[in-house]
Amino acid sequence: MSLSFAITGKGGVGKTTLSSLLVRQLLAHGMKPVLAIDADPNSCLDAALGLKATSTVGGAREEVRQEAQAGTVTGISKQEMLQWKITESLVESAGFDFIAMGRPEGAGCYCYANNILKSIITQISGQYPFLVLDNEAGLENLSRRIMQQVDVMVIVSDASNAGLQTIVRLHGLADEMGIRYKKLILVINRLRNGELPARMEEIRLATGAERVVALPDDLTVATFSEGSRSMLELPDDNPVVLKIDELIASLSDATS
Numbered sequence: 582m583s584l585s586f587a588i589t590g591k592g593g594v595g596k597t598t599l600s601s602l603l604v605r606q607l608l609a610h611g612m613k614p615v616l617a618i619d620a621d622p623n624s625c626l627d628a629a630l631g632l633k634a635t636s637t638v639g640g641a642r643e644e645v646r647q648e649a650q651a652g653t654v655t656g657i658s659k660q661e662m663l664q665w666k667i668t669e670s671l672v673e674s675a676g677f678d679f680i681a682m683g684r685p686e687g688a689g690c691y692c693y694a695n696n697i698l699k700s701i702i703t704q705i706s707g708q709y710p711f712l713v714l715d716n717e718a719g720l721e722n723l724s725r726r727i728m729q730q731v732d733v734m735v736i737v738s739d740a741s742n743a744g745l746q747t748i749v750r751l752h753g754l755a756d757e758m759g760i761r762y763k764k765l766i767l768v769i770n771r772l773r774n775g776e777l778p779a780r781m782e783e784i785r786l787a788t789g790a791e792r793v794v795a796l797p798d799d800l801t802v803a804t805f806s807e808g809s810r811s812m813l814e815l816p817d818d819n820p821v822v823l824k825i826d827e828l829i830a831s832l833s834d835a836t837s
């Protein structure tokens with residue numbers, strides 16, 4: 582089987598935490614190799630996975646651009662060089678690999694490189710049956726930079742009214758951008774009293790989401806993150822870990 586996830590939501594809602602825990606529980610279910618893609622320039626999925634990434638795809642693109650401008654590379658070797666640099670920025674770990682997209686291109690669009698980039702990323706990600714993509718809320722990476730199709734789209738939010746509105750907005754944005762997914766899952770993170778907001782079912786129906794997952798606000802998760810500790814080191818019986826485990830188990834039953 583194969584399973585790809587794209588995680589989105591506004592800043593600070595728990596996308597990176599959730600992404601790292603999805604990687605963790607995919608591995609726990611023997612669903613590997615996993616490719617974890619950090620597609621949020623403001624993110625540090627590498628730290629959440631206990632890694633340190635020193636280079637990014639965006640960095641590779643800039644280096645090749647500069648070398649091309651300096652006239653040191655020409656023609657086909659430009660593509661080869663980009664491919665090589667991107668492959669070099671892959672970080673290998675136990676059961677999963679990691680790649681960071683880095684910053685998107687600046688003002689002067691380097692479309693040639695972006696097209697090559699997309700094909701290289703498509704080629705790399707095609708080698709992994711399991712994918713977890715930690716996205717920014719703009720969805721740009723999903724719509725044109727990396728992939729337009731995933732199995733499971735996850736929108737994360739807090740339980741506030743504004744958060745719920747963002748869910749509806751992001752759902753609309755994904756549709757507008759032509760992002761295709763088989764299932765939509767809504768995650769309400771950091772619940773303090775365990776109760777989902779009263780409007781939740783209305784939001785679920787409005788977005789066509791298959792289910793809503795409630796994650797508790799957990800002191801251990803927060804403490805790990807403050808200490809830059811890997812989410813892979815959380816105890817197996819951590820309440821947030823258990824919830825993600827349930828989710829992965831239900832998806833593997835449905836798709837196997």
Ligand SMILES: Nc1ncnc2c1ncn2[C@@H]1O[C@H](COP(=O)(O)OP(=O)(O)O)[C@@H](O)[C@H]1O
Pocket residue numbers: 590591592593594595596597598599624770771796797798799800802803804806807821
């Ligand atoms: N369920 C949770 N319980 C406690 N703290 C959490 C939980 N989920 C996320 N956090 C904390 O919230 C902060 C933001 O989470 P993060 O995953 O970085 O969000 P995002 O990637 O959406 O910006 C981090 O400090 C993280 O540890």
Ligand SMILES: [Mg+2]
Pocket residue numbers: 596597598621623624625715
């Ligand atoms: Mg993040």
